[in-house]
Amino acid sequence: MSYERYFQENRERHLKELKQFLTIPSVSALSEHKQDMKEAAKWVAGKLEQAGLAKVEIIPTNGHPIVYAEHTQAPGKPTVLVYGHYDVQPVDPLHLWETPPFEPAIRGGKLFARGATDDKGQLFLHVKAIEAILRQEGKLPVNVKFCIEGEEEISSPNLPAFMKTQADKLAADVVLISDTSLLAKGKPAISTGLRGLCSLEATIATANTDLHSGTFGGGVPNALHAMVELLSSLHDDKGRVAVDGFYEGVPELSPDMREEFLKQRHNEEQLRADLGLDALYGEEGYSFVERTGARPTLELNGVWGGFQGEGTKTVIPKEAHAKITCRLVGDQDPAKTLERIIAHLEAHVQPGAKLTVKRGEQARAFNMDPSHPMLQKAADAYERVYGTRALFTKDGGSIPIVETFSRILQAPVVMMGFGLPDENLHAPNEHFNLENFDKGLLTIVDYLKQL
Incomplete structure (x- = not known):
């Protein structure tokens, strides 16, 4: 039986199973869902066993469990490690959902639910592709391992340590991840770069209390004025970051x-x-896709201080705050980048204002050579199924664990995504286009067979 026919005949069963998965409110960020996280891990492990994987484990961590599985019965063949995550984002604001987030609904050829595209739906494709090959052929063309975590949406705090201690267990010739998108409908893409990340929160303090702007205005430092002046020094008039050494490694x-x-x-x-x-x-001399995919940034995510209520309050605020994040590329070191930004802020802060800084996240950028055979074969698989060869892109977002996989396992990472950019991941009415559900199954089977 052809795989097209197999998947068509089993489509109703597959969608019923995926809907069951999507009913589990596995929100990793909220402690009230701790039991739901265990249920989701158990569900994934059960489906891997049902698919025919030879070994399946649920491994406890200091947070949510990791599901590991393997089927390594193809001596001399490549080993593929499939990574995904069963946790999802919170659903707020709930009133903007057209149907409840954990009651999956199909409308207009799209499956609506929290996690439909990020990442339960895409992860599910790999489980069913493996199941299909084993049921059709009785064996796999490659060795396969699964590493499925429940903490991706909270920056994977426990997975890096697991990877370091279990590097031999996870060893593979390629890491395969479906947690990204096509460029547009019918236009597949393989990301060969994800930007890194660093963040900080800056606070400026002046007097020991808020002051009357009539009595003290013009004679004492104003925390908001000082903050605005300081933040404006971070870029030049051509959109470049004005911090010394910021572009080292770009x-x-x-x-x-x-x-x-x-x-x-x-x-x-x-x-x-x-x-x-x-x-x-944006930065002068670059197109939008270059600026957002291959150039570093420094962005203000929040600036606040002083009176923000209705009406007027003539006050000189004693403090002001700003949240800053940077997207990093190439070999930019997130720790060094933070130090350089802090040094710039300290050097440019207004007299009479005191600066304190709280460091935040740090993650390196991920980069892959698109000429690598594992990526080229992935592009070929897309072409055979979609009729259009995948383009190699650089994505502006950050998935820190991808760089960690590449570095610790010393293996190429293939970002074989089947979502679409407008599927509302992290937002109300998240959904997964079922056209890519169908084509995704065929593309994964094709890729594994070609390896």
């Missing part, structure tokens, strides 16, 4: 990479109109 875009960006045929004017903007903005 590679220049090669002609080949710029050509890959051009192949995306991104319509900046349409984007501007869709967002209701008068103009786009």
Whole structure:
């Protein structure tokens, strides 16, 4: 039986099982869902056993459990490690959901539920692809391992330590991840880069109390004025970050990479109109997709202080705050980058203002050579199923655990995603287009067989 026919005949069963998975409210960030996390891990382990994996384990951590499975009965063949996560984002604001987030519903060829595309739906494809091969052929063309965590949405606090102590257990020739998107409907993409991350919160304090702006205005430092002046010093008038040494480790875009960006045929004017903007903005000399995929950034995520209630309160605030995140590329060191930003802030803070800084997240960027055979075979698999060869992209977001897999396991990482950019991941009405559910199953089978 062809795989197209197999998946068509089993489609109703597969969707019923996926809906069952999506009813589990496995929100890792909320302690009230701790039992739901255990139930989700147990559900995943059960489906891996049902699929025919030879060994399945639920491994406790200091947080939520890791599900490990393997089927290594193909001596001399490559080993593929499939990574995914069974945890999901919180559902707030609940009133914006058209149907309840943990009551899966199909509308217009889309499956709506929290986790439908990030990442339960995409993870499920791999389980069913393996099951299909074993039921159709009785054996796998490659060795397969699964490492499924329950903490991706809270920055994977326990997985790196597990990877370091269990590197031999997880050893593989390629790490396969489906947690990204196509460029657009019918236009597959393989991400060869994810930006790194570092963050901080800055606080400026002046007087020991808020002061009357009539009595003291013009004669004492104003924390908000000092903060605004300080933040404005972080960029020059060409959109570049003005922190000394910030661009150390940032590679220049090669002609080949710029050509890959051009192949995306991104319509900046349409984007501007869709967002209701008068103009786009960013580092001079780069297109939108280059700025957001292959260049580093320093962004203000929140700035506050002083009176924010209704009406007027003539006050000079004693403190002001700002949250800053940076997206990093190439070999930028997140720890060094933070130190450089802090040094810049300390050097430019206004007299009479006291600066304190709280360091936040730190993660290195992930980069892969698109010419690697494992990635090229993935692009071929997309072409055979979608009729269009996957483009190699650089994505602006950060998935810190991807770089960790690449570094600790010393294996190429193939980001074989089947979502779409408009599927509302992390937002109300998250959904998964069932066209990519169907094609995703076929693409994964094709890829494993070609390896």
